[in-house]
Amino acid sequence: MTLRLGVIGTGAIGRDHIRRCTHALSGATVVAVSDLDPDAALAALRVHNPEGRAFASGEELIASPEVDAVLVTSWGGTHARYVQAAIAAGKFVFCEKPLATTAADCRAIVDAEIAHGTRLVQVGFMRPYDDGYRALRQVVRSGKIGTPLMVHCAHRNQSVPEMYGTEMAVVDTLVHELDVLRWLLDDDYVSAQVIFPRATRHTHAKLRDPQIVLLETRKGVRIDVEIFVNCRYGYDIQCAVVGEEGIASLPEPAAVAVRHEARLSTEILVDWKERFIAAYDVELQDFVDSCRRGQLRGPSAWDGFAASVASDACVRAQNEGGVVPIAMPDRPSFYDGDGTGRAA
Numbered sequence: 001m002t003l004r005l006g007v008i009g010t011g012a013i014g015r016d017h018i019r020r021c022t023h024a025l026s027g028a029t030v031v032a033v034s035d036l037d038p039d040a041a042l043a044a045l046r047v048h049n050p051e052g053r054a055f056a057s058g059e060e061l062i063a064s065p066e067v068d069a070v071l072v073t074s075w076g077g078t079h080a081r082y083v084q085a086a087i088a089a090g091k092f093v094f095c096e097k098p099l100a101t102t103a104a105d106c107r108a109i110v111d112a113e114i115a116h117g118t119r120l121v122q123v124g125f126m127r128p129y130d131d132g133y134r135a136l137r138q139v140v141r142s143g144k145i146g147t148p149l150m151v152h153c154a155h156r157n158q159s160v161p162e163m164y165g166t167e168m169a170v171v172d173t174l175v176h177e178l179d180v181l182r183w184l185l186d187d188d189y190v191s192a193q194v195i196f197p198r199a200t201r202h203t204h205a206k207l208r209d210p211q212i213v214l215l216e217t218r219k220g221v222r223i224d225v226e227i228f229v230n231c232r233y234g235y236d237i238q239c240a241v242v243g244e245e246g247i248a249s250l251p252e253p254a255a256v257a258v259r260h261e262a263r264l265s266t267e268i269l270v271d272w273k274e275r276f277i278a279a280y281d282v283e284l285q286d287f288v289d290s291c292r293r294g295q296l297r298g299p300s301a302w303d304g305f306a307a308s309v310a311s312d313a314c315v316r317a318q319n320e321g322g323v324v325p326i327a328m329p330d331r332p333s334f335y336d337g338d339g340t341g342r343a344a
């Protein structure tokens with residue numbers, strides 16, 4: 001049976017996911033949309049499905065018997081209420097990051113899902129679906145480089161718009177590292193600190209750029225993440241795990257090496273959509289397949305909550321300076337053994 005999807009929020013990633021579900025994936029069709037601007041939403045859907053319809057509100061879309069599962073791709077501040085409505089309706093829901101904008105709202109979603117009794121929520125953390133991160137995790141878990149001691153990361157964007165402020169470097173950007181590093185190391189964070197190096201002249205008044213985030217995990221691993229979102233040269237994601245016996249690094253995206261005029265060069269990507277395009281496909285195909293099977297296994301509401309707890313601490317560290325402790329509660333057994341190695 002084809003899974004009938006409803007998409008709430010038809011902005012940049014909502015439209016990209018409608019295209020993806022229609023043309024790149026199998027087993028699903030987008031039948032409904034909802035957005036603050038229902039006409040624009042319907043126009044975005046009709047490009048792919050001439051029979052699709054728009055609902056006046058996300059809640060009506062969720063309640064519709066024509067919709068089997070929901071994608072929440074609206075602005076972050078609206079996620080919690082739509083995810084809660086989907087849980088109340090007993091429908092599977094894929095929610096783009098962040099799951100909610102506060103840890104308390106994420107925790108309320110976790111509690112509602114546990115009360116429901118089965119997993120209904122998948123959070124849109126796509127990096128665990130990226131081939132490079134998967135290969136890196138395999139090497140780390142194989143023991144080849146010994147016990148991980150340190151991780152050096154960088155998250156660099158070419159530039160960001162004026163509305164992107166200092167806090168967004170954590171909430172919108174670092175949040176991907178906060179999730180993927182927990183998964184990579186099978187660990188949780190115990191403290192965070194943020195250091196502001198000399199600022200680039202390419203930043204603007206509301207943004208301190210670059211930033212270095214220092215994290216410590218329960219197992220004692222030390223992590224540094226450079227966030228540099230006006231780096232000028234491209235979109236560049238780096239991750240190197242230093243172990244007792246060696247170092248394992250995230251592979252660079254495949255690129256043609258050009259030898260020309262006494263130079264050897266490879267192109268650097270500039271668009272995050274291109275860098276993780278395959279990961280988004282695999283992530284959403286997994287969601288579709290899981291819904292059809294009746295059992296989710298991707299990044300969970302607990303993972304969304306954990307990232308939010310760490311992200312709150314990093315924002316405090318930005319504002320207060322010094323080392324901020326992170327008190328992460330133990331994961332409820334409800335989230336054990338989800339089949340991807342995600343939980344265990």
Ligand code: NAP
Binds near residue numbers: 034058096097098125
């Ligand atoms: P966007 O282009 O601003 O799109 C958001 C859309 O949601 C807009 O059309 C907006 O309408 C609409 N909207 C706002 N409030 C709504 C409501 N109450 N009900 C229904 N629709 C509403 O933003 P985006 O870049 O697509 O990002 C959307 C979400 O995806 C964000 O949470 C973002 O963090 C996440 N995201 C994740 C990734 C990733 O790598 N996983 C990448 C990009 C984005 P208006 O324009 O009228 O406000």
